[in-house]
Amino acid sequence: MGLKIDIAAILANHAALAAKASAARAAAVVKADAYGLGAARVAPALYAAGVRDFFVALASEGQAIRSHLPDDARVLVLSGHMDGADLTGLTPVLNSPAQFFRDRTMRPGQPFAIQLDSGMNRLGMEAAEWAALRDEALAARPVLIMSHLACADEPDHPANAAQLATFRAMTDGCGVPRSLAATGGILLGPDYHFDLVRPGIGLYGGMPFAEARPVVRLSLRVIQTREVKAGEMVGYGATWHAARDSRIATVDAGYADGILRSLSSSGAMLYAGDTACPVVGRVSMDLITVDVTDLATVPDELDLICPQQPIDSLADLAGTIGYEILTSLRQRYPRTYL
């Protein structure tokens, strides 16, 4: 039971994305504990497969994986140089002139990268800031200049070409390795690849990488089954009533485990092999109720995340994205790495 994480599938997904951007190096994004799957396990496996560049959001996340990686792995911190951050052994991605000057004062000679804003207006230096800083920044020899796409999961969105043109205008001729593409950008094609690509979600089996191998299986244990007569209710708020005499199973996880409460009455299923059993009533903190009437025998475990119901199907039902499904999964399940 619990969460099964297929490391071989993560490596296969990385190799497949790297092959689509074969003129570039392929980094790995392992922020938020490798999208909830365990960076201390995922990052060393990717290193062993040849990955040398790892992106995290926070310096603390960088420190958590630094000791698991040999010295020639580069760990880049997307939030940059925040006051008080321990950046020993890490490479901050500097997002503003203030971060640049702080970093150059406190870490002279240490490696750093630069993020430029090419239109998303979230992180990175604006065109005017960069124009003023460019000569000084390039003289300090950044290891990478990067930007991030806002709409890469929509290939026809005009923001993609606009951001590409802006990034080119800001960086052409700078003589420093460049990076623009995350998973979605890799799929937009070679114009977007530059020198380094930064896949995250695609490694972990999520859209927009439709060819991804599934990485996660989540199996929940049946605690109890009961017979419910037609017309009886199930769960908080009595939101579900049996339309027929039914058998209801109660499984041992709920929203405290990151199974979003918005999956209540959403059409979400638990799977017994290939047989779909509807979630009925509300998702509770630690429990979910399931209609297993159509099963000849009720197994010990039912699967919530499996090839029949991958993370993006569950995300659609919950009104969110695969990223949030993965990063919501909490530590309460036993985890097995395959």
Ligand SMILES: *Cc1c(COP(=O)(O)O)cnc(C)c1O
């Ligand atoms: C999260 C993130 C990535 C990875 O994005 P995916 O869509 O998960 O591939 C890459 N670059 C930056 C700056 C990010 O914040």
